Amino acid sequence: xxxxxxxxxxxxxxxxxxxxxxxxxxxxxxxxxxxxxxxxxxxxxxxxxxxxxxxxxxxxxxxxxxxxxxxxxxxxxxxxxxxxxxxxxxxxxxxxxxxxxxxxxxxxxxxxxxxxxxxxxxxxxxxxxxxxxxxxxxxxxxxxxxxxxxxxxxxxxxxxxxxxxxxxxxxxxxxxxxxxxxxxxxxxxxxxxxxxxxxxxxxxxxxxxxxxxxxxxxxxxxxxx
Amino acid sequence: xxxxxxxxxxxxxxxxxxxxxxxxxxxxxxxxxxxxxxxxxxxxxxxxxxxxxxxxxxxxxxxxxxxxxxxxxxxxxxxxxxxxxxxxxxxxxxxxxxxxxxxxxxxxxxxxxxxxxxxxxxxxxxxxxxxxxxxxxxxxxxxxxxxxxxxxxxxxxxxxxxxxxxxxxxxxxxxxxxxxxxxxxxxxxxxxxxxxxxxxxxxxxxxxxxxxxxxxxxxxxxxxxxxx
Numbered sequence: 001x002x003x004x005x006x007x008x009x010x011x012x013x014x015x016x017x018x019x020x021x022x023x024x025x026x027x028x029x030x031x032x033x034x035x036x037x038x039x040x041x042x043x044x045x046x047x048x049x050x051x052x053x054x055x056x057x058x059x060x061x062x063x064x065x066x067x068x069x070x071x072x073x074x075x076x077x078x079x080x081x082x083x084x085x086x087x088x089x090x091x092x093x094x095x096x097x098x099x100x101x102x103x104x105x106x107x108x109x110x111x112x113x114x115x116x117x118x119x120x121x122x123x124x125x126x127x128x129x130x131x132x133x134x135x136x137x138x139x140x141x142x143x144x145x146x147x148x149x150x151x152x153x154x155x156x157x158x159x160x161x162x163x164x165x166x167x168x169x170x171x172x173x174x175x176x177x178x179x180x181x182x183x184x185x186x187x188x189x190x191x192x193x194x195x196x197x198x199x200x201x202x203x204x205x206x207x208x209x210x211x212x213x214x215x216x217x218x219x220x221x222x223x224x225x
Numbered sequence: 226x227x228x229x230x231x232x233x234x235x236x237x238x239x240x241x242x243x244x245x246x247x248x249x250x251x252x253x254x255x256x257x258x259x260x261x262x263x264x265x266x267x268x269x270x271x272x273x274x275x276x277x278x279x280x281x282x283x284x285x286x287x288x289x290x291x292x293x294x295x296x297x298x299x300x301x302x303x304x305x306x307x308x309x310x311x312x313x314x315x316x317x318x319x320x321x322x323x324x325x326x327x328x329x330x331x332x333x334x335x336x337x338x339x340x341x342x343x344x345x346x347x348x349x350x351x352x353x354x355x356x357x358x359x360x361x362x363x364x365x366x367x368x369x370x371x372x373x374x375x376x377x378x379x380x381x382x383x384x385x386x387x388x389x390x391x392x393x394x395x396x397x398x399x400x401x402x403x404x405x406x407x408x409x410x411x412x413x414x415x416x417x418x419x420x421x422x423x424x425x426x427x428x429x430x431x432x433x434x435x436x437x438x439x440x441x442x443x444x445x446x447x448x449x450x451x452x453x
Contacts, residue, residue, distance in 0.1 A: 142444050
């Protein structure tokens, strides 16, 4: 990503997230759930970004496994970290809402379980990456691919139990006063996601460059000794 | 040599090595029995646990002892550096993966047989619809083996591989545990609704196995490649 574009996205994300509370406060109060429904404006965009991160990570992992491309590997690790990060937002805001709406922090509902397991798989990715030894990159890439393939299966397996989570159709049937703030929040989160992704990719690029320089210096010293 | 012939050869090698040492068989079966006993002690004196809990106990026991077996099997490969030798040999990569999958499955079938019998003894569960139970256990095992054999093999050089193996495997095989447990509960309830549920989970496991074995076959080769 070009630097001016990155700065533009960063400004858009900061302005969007700064202005979002104003919009959310101004949106109409939902008739049955009342004020707690407002957490939805941050909860659902976070969930979108969690899945986007997993998608980016699995895509990068496949690219890396097939071509051995270091860019694919960088994309995989950046995507996995963002999945874990936005997953934390989802898993914190969800139970807060559920306590008010259902009277309990957690239920083994399909969307909750699927999100939790997806989050755990990508947490395991980070573990594998950190402690996986010499083959850590390939090992974690394999995990990302398996994890992404797993999500629909987890979803189906849990959905056989009765679901109490609001349906995804909630998003398409939002009232006119809510639709604007909601998509505004999604856009702000998307800009935040892109900025974080690019920063993380830049960090990995610098790390790779540093490793190269380190090796070059060692070679140079070896040649001179 | 074709993939199938190489696979058969490698499986017979694994079986022969294990029959001589008998280390894995005894260790995993004994481990499974100990886990079951711990569960049995926790219910001591109280009411008999419901079949839902017993089904969970069975699948937890299988998963834990399976992990111990896989972990030890690859530890042995690492000690003798035999996995590297295998990878250097002209055997097709798919055959190496398939042979590991079959060997792990064979070992786990032994553990499951003893664990299920011991479970029915300790928790006084009758075992009706044996055919479907065998189907659930067999398909669940193949799914578990398809994931754990892959990660077990590629964890070969990692420092904390014993901790990492369950950490990587369990979240991925969670659908198997759900399907296996719910299917077994359905079987043990024994009514028409339960049997329909069991048949559903059996089909679910079949789909899971098909996806994960194909994915494993495809991904094993690039995963075992060395970065140098």
